[in-house]
Amino acid sequence: MAKYSYSCMSNAKWRQLFSVVNESNLTLAHCVWKLIGGDEPKHGFVPGYDSLGENYVGDCGALNRPFEYKVIEWLLIPYKIGFCRNEPAPIQCKTQELSHVIELLNSLGQFELETNENGIKIYGYKP
Numbered sequence: 873m874a875k876y877s878y879s880c881m882s883n884a885k886w887r888q889l890f891s892v893v894n895e896s897n898l899t900l901a902h903c904v905w906k907l908i909g910g911d912e913p914k915h916g917f918v919p920g921y922d923s924l925g926e927n928y929v930g931d932c933g934a935l936n937r938p939f940e941y942k943v944i945e946w947l948l949i950p951y952k953i954g955f956c957r958n959e960p961a962p963i964q965c966k967t968q969e970l971s972h973v974i975e976l977l978n979s980l981g982q983f984e985l986e987t988n989e990n991g992i993k994i995y996g997y998k999p
Contacts, residue, residue, distance in 0.1 A: 881996045883927050885982060886941040889994060892976050893918050893949065899968045904948040905934040908997065918949070941996070949973065950991035 881889075901917040916933030923930030928938045952967040970992055977983050977992070984995040 880942065881944075881984070881994075883941045886929075886944065886996070887924050888980070889977070889983060890919055890924055891921070892980070893973060894920060896973045896976065898949075898970075898973065899966070902950060902953045903932075904950065905932070906945045906947075907934070907939065907943045908945045909943070910945075913948070944996035946993050946995045946997075948991055948993045951989070 898918070903916060903918050904913045905916050906913040914934035916935075919929050919932045923932060925938070927942075928940050929944075930938050949970065950968075951970060952965045954963045954965050970987075974985075974987055974992060977985060977994075984998055986993050986995075
């Protein structure tokens with residue numbers, strides 16, 4: 873079992889992060905959630921304001937049910953996502969510009985994040 877630092881992100885910081893992302897007008901709502909205790913990351917979408925509780929995220933496609941902020945190990949907001957309109961059609965990719973979101977998050981300076989060729993990964997806990 874992985875060990876996690878206790879410098880976890882608070883509920884208020886998660887809500888602030890989702891506010892920044894929602895206000896940035898990203899074209900893709902897709903994200904990837906890694907939850908503590910889960911073996912595989914789950915695909916879902918960035919929750920809107922109406923899906924944010926005081927201590928939980930409402931249904932965002934990752935678990936098909938609400939879950940508490942404290943179980944978020946990390947969240948990836950990707951630069952691009954592949955999708956298929958019809959089964960026999962080839963996979964197409966949509967991309968989004970994340971530099972504005974990165975700039976806003978860095979200006980707040982309270983998020984443990986990294987950027988790479990996949991997108992922005994925000995850590996709730998860092999092993």
